[in-house]
Amino acid sequence: MAAALENELGLDNEDYYSLLNVRREATQDELKSSYRRLCMLYHPDKHRDPELKRQAEQLFTYVHQAYEVLSDPQSRAIYDIFGKKGLEVEGWEVVERKRTPAEIREEYERLQRERDERRLQQRTNPKVDIPDQNDKSSEHTEVANKRLNGTSEAVWDIKHHADLLNRKTHLLTSPLSQPHCVFNCTLMTTSIVRDTKTSHFTLALQLGVPHSYLMMSYQYKFQDEDQTKVKGSIKTGFFGTLVEYGAERKISRHSVVAATVSIGVPQGVSLKIRLNRASQTYLFPIHLTDQILPSAVFYATVGPLAIYLAVQKLIIMPYVRAQKEQELEKQKEVSASEIARRKQEAEAAVLLMQESVKRIIDAEESKMGLIILNAWYGKFVSDNSQKHESAKVIDVTVPLQCLVKDSKLILTEASKAGLPGFYDPCVGEEKSLKLLYQFRGAMHQVLSGDTEPLKIPKQCEYRCVDIDGCFRMFVH
Structure with a gap:
């Protein structure tokens, strides 16, 4: 943020x-x-x-x-x-x-x-040492750390075995659909996985005693900043049939909330709510009924959605808005000191340029070259109020004259606030550069956007003096 x-x-x-x-x-x-x-x-x-x-x-x-x-x-x-x-x-x-x-x-x-x-x-998984008189400090420390992590030993053990299984099976995901087969003493598992930027599809078959099933799942990934995902799956085997659907959404930088509705025979209807924060996982399984009832399915689907919208509107959004306002106020204070620092640096750079600028002006005057008469950088207003303009623009005549070489001034497409002798007088606002310069005895004015490249004099501004003393235009 x-x-x-x-x-x-x-x-x-x-x-x-x-x-x-x-x-x-x-x-x-x-x-x-x-x-x-x-x-x-x-x-x-x-x-x-x-x-x-x-x-x-x-x-x-x-x-x-x-x-x-x-x-x-x-x-x-x-x-x-x-x-x-x-x-x-x-x-x-x-x-x-x-x-x-x-x-x-x-x-x-x-x-x-x-x-x-x-x-x-470091913030969510602190380590603590619990002294014990029976010389079992390591055991107590491990138990305490597991409690602080917000997960039980059983959940950790299941995740640990799942990680080991993944390492053994080497299940890979790729943009192309590829079958993967795994053989065990009593089980044979094969799966087809297709993972893209917007979706994830899995088709798996397991044969064995007593665990045999056919499973198909699909997940759609929305391309939004909250990384919203909706998913559904169907699984059938000797144990019966199970249909699951749900959604997952990121509620903060490191927190994800998900809700899944399970409808199965003979399991009935249940709701699982999961909250992930970094390595912590909080599971809230809610068993609604042993039978498949339309009312239970309705409440399991609509209930979490209504609660989420209410919490989002009444708690999360006001909290995020308050955090942004606090950060904005803090950044404004930081920007004020930063602007003052860069202004001081720009003024110091201008002082260091004075001697060089005098030499450049003398050289340009001797050959009727490019002389920067006046230059302003910042936000220009339409009411032509000089008092109001002075608060939004800065004088950059000396820095620009210092950049003149061989009667030419060339600025790249980068923001001009980073040039030596410049600073940003109106942070976050649109800025321009206004120049009044003299070349070959004639004065010219130009207005350029902050990030627009600039090259002066232009080709049409090259002039020569005819015998009769009149200036005539030609293209260099």
Whole structure:
């Protein structure tokens, strides 16, 4: 939840491409050229003032970090997919360096799941030590841990044997339907499994004494954020016939609730409610009747659905809404301090650019080149109120003039808030860049979107002076 809010507020990751002002497909030569130019600008040894020297060291470190990530193929692939936070996940050091983006994404998701599971295990499965005078502490500790885990010894034992059975049978699921046969001393089992992105189908046959049955099940997976699933199955054998149907839904990041109705002969009608939270499983079996009664089937089907909708509306949704509001308020406080920090960094960068900008302006004036007269970045309003605009835009004349090279200014398609000397004055709102510049003695104005690429001057703005002193347009 917090990560999503950070994305909405634009504070999740610093844009290394924007910092270096290179396109996302930049070559190693382009990265090196931009890196060298910024190193010359921010190198601490070029500044004698202690405060400027300290600020230059900080900016120099940022630039060096960005170059190190983008110049390394594997780090760059991770950063392109998951951003700066993807590089902070533990375990990348053991990953092979020759990986495709798809393999890197899969590895990242696996590492992320393992980290989340470790954190959740620490929260939901605490270990306790119970001292005992009869030197049976290990036995008591194991019993206490099982009680804390919320599962009984019998349930754990059943799951343990089921895991062993799965290892022995090697049942595989794949997008293609494949039969699997397993032979035992007294049993023979064969099954066909088809697993796709939206469905799971199983057809199984077991022959043996006394357990023989034919089972067919189907599960449909909805492509929603709650990972809703509906399933149904029919199983018939020497014991009778059993029909089951139910649904499963994710109610939080680590919690899943499911309800299953069982109708069988001679079992009758029963309802099973299951709650999974990480490794904990809570089962609530409810036996309604020994006979198949329409009223029992109706209440077993409608009852859990009505209870779930009521709990969802009266408890879960208000709780989630309150959590989001708390996170939003917390993120607003964080964003305020983050904006202040980045503003301070941008102002420091502008101070470091002053000397370079003077040299660039002198060089451009000598050849009637590109001079940035005024530049503003932020959210522009339609009422033309200068007072209101000043609270939403910042002056970026110096940073843009510093980027001028050979009478050209080229900005990539990345957000301009990451450029040196820039910061986001209105986080989460739509922003633009407005420029007033002079080229070949003529003034021009341009308005560009935040993530739109920009290249000035345009071809149609190249001019030459005719013999009669009149400016005439031509295409360069």
